[in-house]
Amino acid sequence: MINLKTKTLTSILIFLFLVAMPVFVSGESLVKCGNEGQEACTFADLLALVGSVIDFILTQLVPAIAVIGVIWAAIIMMTSAGDPGKFDTAKRAITYIAIGLAVIYLSWFLVKWFIAALGGTEMTTKFLDNK
Numbered sequence: 207m208i209n210l211k212t213k214t215l216t217s218i219l220i221f222l223f224l225v226a227m228p229v230f231v232s233g234e235s236l237v238k239c240g241n242e243g244q245e246a247c248t249f250a251d252l253l254a255l256v257g258s259v260i261d262f263i264l265t266q267l268v269p270a271i272a273v274i275g276v277i278w279a280a281i282i283m284m285t286s287a288g289d290p291g292k293f294d295t296a297k298r299a300i301t302y303i304a305i306g307l308a309v310i311y312l313s314w315f316l317v318k319w320f321i322a323a324l325g326g327t328e329m330t331t332k333f334l335d336n337k
Contacts (some may be wrong), residue, residue, distance in 0.1 A: 272306075275299065276303055280300070
């Protein structure tokens, strides 16, 4: 038999999934070449595709996962019922999420800055700027 804790967790995850779903759905195609009436794809288009995927991950997926993680840690924190072990675990989880976000976005910024400082070519700037 499924206990109340499992039912509550499942309900929360389904709710968060349904709330986050519009973030992941967009009407825009990732591949902007090679279709009927368009030019053939080139290597620069492949780099633009990789840039689009990275942009999607950094702007939509990572923040959504971070929010879900913080909500989950907050739920653990609120339901700790005075247990300092659970409370500290949830507090550490929030800290690790913040550190993870800082590492992810700082690393992307440093890569973009380093390539721009080296005088990136048109192909690398197309990759970085997703144009």
